Amino acid sequence: LFACQDNQESATGAGSQLTSTASFVASPDQDTASYVPLYIHDIPAAEALNTFRTSVGSCAPVVVPALDRQEAIMLTKSYWVIEGYADAEASRQQRMAAIGQWIRCNPDGTFTGGHWDRQTHAGTWYLNYAANAARLTLDSNVDRMDAVWEMQALAGDQTAMAWSRVANAGFGPYHRPFSIKLIELYDRPTKAQFAGMMNW
Helix, strand or coil: CCCCCCCCCCCCCCCCCCCCCCCHCCCCCCCCCCCCCHHHEEEEHHCCCCCCEEEEEECCHHHCCCCHHHHHHHHHCCCEEEEEEEEECCHHHHHHHHEEEEEEEHHHHHHHEEEEEEEEEEEEEECCCCCCCCCCEECCCCHHHHHEEEEECCCCCCCEEEEECCCCCCCCCCCCCCCEEEECCCCCHHHHHHHHHCCC
């Protein structure tokens, strides 16, 4: 699809001290685990958070999507929040720390994403229907978050979805295939909403 451009010193927000999602969602074993989960990334500077190019990545221009398919309609109606994260190589603590990530896809082909009540990146999204299941490309302004997801299951009442990350898509950083379950919320999630699922 679209190749990410190399980061340049002139990118918006370059040179500023960036914070990382690890400052508020990292698991206790983050430094000793065998890999760093996809949701740990630098957050663009506040003034660059919704730009197409940041000091940590860039995304392709917007392509306004057709909204005549169920997948596109579902994506653009609400916040989609990760309720479960199935990755056999992640520790239990890492899988728990992944809960609360969210994405909000806009009808104009842009999206915002974050974790709990905080936005952490933005970008453009595309749907491709050539495979057996619709494939969602998220081209983030944080290159680490670039990914292609296969939308494997959609709930009949349109309140939940299951996605699987495509490892051999040729786009974004390599990650083993893993699956997530997303649920629909009308606003950004809070830890209080998910407190019954985990021990904080």
